[in-house]
Amino acid sequence: MIGIYDCFGYDVSFRERYKLIKNAGFDSVMLWWSDKFGRGGGYQEDVQYARDEGLFIENIHTPVHEQNYISLDNQDGKSVFVNYLQCVTDCHGYAIPTMVVHLPNDKYPLNELGMQRLKTIVEQAEEYDVNIALENLDNIQNLALVMDTIQSKNTGYCYDSCHHINYSPDCDLLERYGERLMAIHLQDNGGKRNQHQLPFDGSIDWKKVMKKVSLTGYKGATSLEPMNWDYKNISIQEFLSRAYQKAKKLYEMRSV
Template identity: 65%
Template sequence: MMVGIYDWFGYDISIKDRYKLIKEAGFDTVMLWWSEGFNRGNDYQSSVQYALDAGLFIENIHTPVQDQNNLSLDNLAGERVILCYLQCIKDCLEFHIPTMVIHLPNDKYPINELGMKRVERITNQAEEFNVNVAFENLENIHNLALVLNHNNSKKIGFCYDCCHHANYAITNDLLGKYGKRLMALHLHDNGGQRKQHQLPFSGSVDWPMVMQKIVLTDYKGATTLEPMNWGYENLSIQGFLSSAYSKAKELDNWRNCLYN
């Protein structure tokens, strides 16, 4: 199987060199942060060609998250967030990217009838443009269930984040419920001061259980990490990527052994 990593993990380095180093570390695939937020800059779309030139497969884009809780608002803020998601679907079509990841609102912002109609707009455009839309688990388990249990489209699925699962909903069998609709993986650990986005084996995530559950879904996509360099600032970018790759390969080898 392939191994991948989220691209915007820290370090001040040119975009072109970033993808070269990701590939040189051994990674096969990359997930792209798709906005100018988090100091990404307004040239984020240029990352597509740089990644391809480096020999990386673009697994998915992560849509903006700053306005995620506005999905159900009957105002300009609500309309702005749905237009953003619809534009991301168009971008996936334009740049030949198969999948995009969306954060549904946190559960303290329940999705109402208007929010569900907006999800229907996302679904219709995803089907028209043949783009997968994967909704990620965070502190949104009720909203996630509402959307996935009421939407049977083959273009609508699940992005499994193991660290968010461990931190927010560990007793909820998310992969058991939605694993057959799995479209993306975010693998990271909950060590460090922020309790998230750490390299595997540095926190309390139960990795043997996580990988076994993933295997049971029959998901064939890449084993993909979503770390940040929080707490690893003493490492060079090459050192960080080397460590990330070795841990990704270890998890991927577990998957291979469990499959066989």
């Protein structure tokens, strides 16, 4: 399968967006799961809109605005904890197999309370058979702590290519966590914000990355997570066409 993150920009309704994604050739989508980033309410309806177009929903991306609060013994900490539990329930209710989670940045180290909350979230995920894929950002120490401590079959890794090269290029994350790889976010690291570019438009060595992905034995979708920040001079149809061709090339590189 070849997939793409659905909230990549452009002022187009999500019902129409999924039609365009399907028409471009994509098989699957990853959904942004909150009303933030200008999405607004009713985002749960997107599940049916995507499925109406024949798109497989690979995962949801849980909210990131409170990601650093999970260890706090206050209302902020409780809020993110409850939010993640709700995401597990939503995945179960909407038959979505996986949720992608941002652990706190390493300047917010996980404490005993934070770890206990994560263990409780994982216990609920096990009960509902939902996968929790932890994404690499500037959080390599927190990621290692959780991956080493929580050895659940429902807890694994989400590889983000741009975050890897930007935050931890000297750490072989796919070698370390490849056996537990549950999702991939493929994006390049160029443009105005040095992230979320289309593959082959930045400086990432894609031949090397895709070989490492292949060696993990990962069988999931080849999924892009670009934004249109550097592509606003082209239409959404052209953006998706370029994205699909680049994703198809990456998919083919997995087989080499």
